[in-house]
Amino acid sequence: MTSEGSQPDRSGGFILNSFSWKKALLTASGCLLAISLVACQDKELAKVPQPEPAPAPVQEEQPIEQPVNPMFTAPLTGLAVETAPTDRPLAVMINNAPAARPQSGLSAADIIIEVLAEGGITRFIAVFQSEGGADAVGPVRSIRPYLIELGESYDGVLVHAGGSPEAYSILQKQQKQHMDEISNGGPYFWRSKDRKAPHNLYTSVEKLREGAEKKGYSHEFQSPVYMYDEQGSTSAGEAVKQFELHYLLNSYKVTYDYDEVSGRYMRMVNGKPDEDKDNGHQLGAANIIVAGADHKVLDDVGRLAVNVDQGGEAMLFQKGKMIRGQWVRKEGDIIRFVQDGVEMKLVPGKTFINIVPNAPEFADHVKLGEQS
Numbered sequence: 001m002t003s004e005g006s007q008p009d010r011s012g013g014f015i016l017n018s019f020s021w022k023k024a025l026l027t028a029s030g031c032l033l034a035i036s037l038v039a040c041q042d043k044e045l046a047k048v049p050q051p052e053p054a055p056a057p058v059q060e061e062q063p064i065e066q067p068v069n070p071m072f073t074a075p076l077t078g079l080a081v082e083t084a085p086t087d088r089p090l091a092v093m094i095n096n097a098p099a100a101r102p103q104s105g106l107s108a109a110d111i112i113i114e115v116l117a118e119g120g121i122t123r124f125i126a127v128f129q130s131e132g133g134a135d136a137v138g139p140v141r142s143i144r145p146y147l148i149e150l151g152e153s154y155d156g157v158l159v160h161a162g163g164s165p166e167a168y169s170i171l172q173k174q175q176k177q178h179m180d181e182i183s184n185g186g187p188y189f190w191r192s193k194d195r196k197a198p199h200n201l202y203t204s205v206e207k208l209r210e211g212a213e214k215k216g217y218s219h220e221f222q223s224p225v226y227m228y229d230e231q232g233s234t235s236a237g238e239a240v241k242q243f244e245l246h247y248l249l250n251s252y253k254v255t256y257d258y259d260e261v262s263g264r265y266m267r268m269v270n271g272k273p274d275e276d277k278d279n280g281h282q283l284g285a286a287n288i289i290v291a292g293a294d295h296k297v298l299d300d301v302g303r304l305a306v307n308v309d310q311g312g313e314a315m316l317f318q319k320g321k322m323i324r325g326q327w328v329r330k331e332g333d334i335i336r337f338v339q340d341g342v343e344m345k346l347v348p349g350k351t352f353i354n355i356v357p358n359a360p361e362f363a364d365h366v367k368l369g370e371q372s
Helices: 018-047 144-152 165-173 205-214
Strands: 006-008 014-016 090-095 111-116 124-126 157-160 178-180 201-204 241-246 253-259 266-269 287-293 295-297 303-304 312-318 322-329 336-337 351-357 367-370
Touching: 018 312, 090 144, 111 144, 111 303, 124 144, 124 253, 144 157, 144 303, 157 205, 157 367, 178 205, 201 205
Parallel strands: 090 157, 111 351, 157 178, 287 351
Antiparallel strands: 006 014, 090 124, 111 124, 241 253, 241 367, 253 266, 287 312, 295 303, 312 322, 322 336
């Protein structure tokens, strides 16, 4: 059988008829034409200018990260600060008579000590080291021998307006570095017109440092410091979210309420928030130490002797917990809270020390409130 359009030749092969031959020629011609066209297109394309290839993206050089400067630690609070806190502390005697409230500048103090003065009133020793500038501090009031001891234990320049005869004797005979508005520091204080004397005398950290510099007082920080830990000593404590302190007069009922958000015990006096007069900030501290000390009336004026050396019963409040222990103060040292002879750590933050009489009983001055 033969294929369509072909016939066998004499040798047994096949020959193409005229139709098949023409078809083959047309097919071959078409292929040659297609090849020629492609070749021509390639030549034409070669003549057309081709765009230059886009340059490879340049990798921007990444800046080398410089190590962040380590934060410094404020020695009297344990808190991080941006600059090295090397200034010498200032121990300012602050009036706490009802007519002197609210006071100015207390929210900037690192440590506040509250202790009785004559007549049943209390006085503050506000220790400034890591904060404070041109803002007012006061009202400033007079000094007593035990206030000298407490303020000087933090290596503070003593700041006051007047003092008891015994206090003046100590300042002069022992050549204490102090600034007294009455005798040697008048230019660095001012009187406010919105209050009556003696409740209107103010100064500032900035002015006090200027005065200390001109007097040639040492400005190097040499105060003893506390041990700090984020958890403090709470593992040894019991939950107490609120407590009250009673001094001798009804107008000195102090309440501390623990604030979970800030981690501080917020201070109230006679049921009202105890606020800084100038910025409205309520006073509060991460650590509250309540210490019992012997008090003795010295004269008809009601001046006191307070034993701030013997130590005694104490309570430490921090992070919503209360730890029972003792307070001690060795020569040249600050008041420290210990339990079974071991110093307990404080939580980083500000510290308030409330010194209350041992008589009639230490426990009579502390009333524990909300517990959980």
